[in-house]
Amino acid sequence: MLDKLGLMSTFPPTDAQRVDLSNSHKYPQMRWSLQHVAELHPSHNIRHGNAPVAVLPVTNKPIGSFVFEDDKGKKTNIDEWFNSSYSDAIVVLHKGHIVYERYDNQMKPWSPHLLFSMTKSFTGLMAAQLAQDGKIDPNALVTQYVPELAGSAWGDMKVRDVMDMTGAVRFREVYTDPTTEIFGYSWASGMLPLPPGYLGKTNIYDFLKTLQKEGEHGAGFVYRTVHSEVLGWIVSRATNKHWADLMSENIWQKLGMEEDAYVMVDSVGTPLQGAGLNATARDLARFGEMLRRGGEFNGKRIFDKAVLDDTFVKGGDREKFKAGGMPFRAGYSYRNQWWMLHNADGAYEAAGIHGQMIHVNPAAEMVVVKLASHPVAGAGFTHAMTLRAWAALAQAVRQ
């Protein structure tokens, strides 16, 4: 697909094939940019170090040809789903073995891919572990860690409401209205180039201070990327370390990763802790497998089992989740920045716009990583089909 598009393939790229900050978030340029974020934005490396790679054994199974019924009642198979969903990569692990791995759109096993909101799930679990270790108190006010937020929506909010996105903050996302807060976030974080004469905030922390309360904290789940940025700020204050260094020391150097990861940063080095992580499909599979095994992998403990059980088994508040306005995720809950399906298999997932997913199915002993550059951002458009595919994969790996 990208070969056909020819984006950024000549020296210099032709005007038609050029991807830069003016179009990198648009389709089809996005098909290139999601694998090349560091070439467009400042970024902070997440080093994996020189420890031996934790080899994932390969036991190929005929997963791609597995037939299932799509959400329209039509017969399809896994390979067709891979193709039709603008996939860049998929890795399926069963009992820790790679049973299916495919790449497209010029992606390679060593290509880091933008994960968007899957980033939140790393921030959330690190915060939950710090809470377990007594370094963050979920019942404390946010201002105990970040006094600068006193005049903002977080001024009277507890850390728990940040972790589970039940804090009430006015943050409108109307992509046709540049006065809504999503634009302020995109400019301050460097995701979008500054418009001429811009006088607003130029880093994430300064922007967060401007956001105001709307509603009651704890009343219901409302999905807001800015909560993840605040949570990351709390994590850095509690540890006195940069998020990228924590990711490297606590996760990337321990799991026997194959490649460095990296995170986008704003103009003063603040990581986009809610949207900016980039990593390879295989390294994400290692992370998912560590979760499936209860927090241990490669001979190392990464998270306490109690932290994972509190997140994935207990899960979040399913009643409060209904307030979030995501009917396509009916029955789900959200806790520590993870999505729990509350299905018979006890599945849970991390998700990012344009098709980024880690899906863990404990009953099927399966981990799926799927990375894509789908032209439609939100999961609402594809999620019914995604759920069909998860069910098909859980059958396919067991056959």
Next chain:
Amino acid sequence: MLDKLGLMSTFPPTDAQRVDLSNSHKYPQMRWSLQHVAELHPSHNIRHGNAPVAVLPVTNKPIGSFVFEDDKGKKTNIDEWFNSSYSDAIVVLHKGHIVYERYDNQMKPWSPHLLFSMTKSFTGLMAAQLAQDGKIDPNALVTQYVPELAGSAWGDMKVRDVMDMTGAVRFREVYTDPTTEIFGYSWASGMLPLPPGYLGKTNIYDFLKTLQKEGEHGAGFVYRTVHSEVLGWIVSRATNKHWADLMSENIWQKLGMEEDAYVMVDSVGTPLQGAGLNATARDLARFGEMLRRGGEFNGKRIFDKAVLDDTFVKGGDREKFKAGGMPFRAGYSYRNQWWMLHNADGAYEAAGIHGQMIHVNPAAEMVVVKLASHPVAGAGFTHAMTLRAWAALAQAVRQ
């Protein structure tokens, strides 16, 4: 030193400790930014891959305490020189063994450091090897590879005059006069942020096309970074590959490097082939050791011996070199973007502003990598002392 400065050490950094594009090129902020270029600028990764690291054996020698006379006639030693020259790292190899290795200013063995014009030496040797392979003709006109340069200084210039910087191009570097070409280069390449209302070129290739001839090609050596950018353009046209991918496939993946390297890119992904490479001290030592061994290292041939002999043994034209206005490098020549000392030991070096150096001394079987963030950019200020230190090191490793 950096610990004392406290640059970028809190979340967010205080105003006094903040490093961003407005001050990252200034002292003391530069002491931080030379190890954090990717956090400030878009960059293109140079992957080292998963091959085993080529371990450099360690045989410590009392190099640091070796006493010598400095350029003012005063007694000093290697450790004092390290400290007084704002060093971030030094690695000294003797017969392939690390005999002395030191870091300061928060640099670690795994920290990539900006190399400035040492970048040129990589571009130059890759071009020389392509010439050896018959893929670039040094006697051809530049326009055979880059017809876009027809209306510029390079329109009637031969490739050889680009490789050895004997082409005549008007490129003034007056740091107090923004009408001189160095500003256009800094803006187009993204090294400096664009001033308000900027209407000039926004990428390197477009900027190169604007430069005009001044004088006669081949008459004398005149050091111009833009020649290296043109040479990199020729290399990419001859190979149809991005400079960073060539660096990864031909050098970084073969030498058993410990860490990925990376290169700064402009707004459309063009690498700064004359100034933007970042790498660790140890990986640069591996590169230098490969050169000292005649092009082989880690069981792999990287460059033909004929290419290295043509560069380092034959060297450039010492008469033409005199036109370059570098009396502190008396007796030197420049060929394929390397500096040859033409001393009794047959030494040669790569060099970048603010104290970046690979120095190879074949007679002493020694390779020195020294990286620094010296407040003075040009080598003229420090070179007399540097030459003293090279001589002292050549004695020290042999004792």
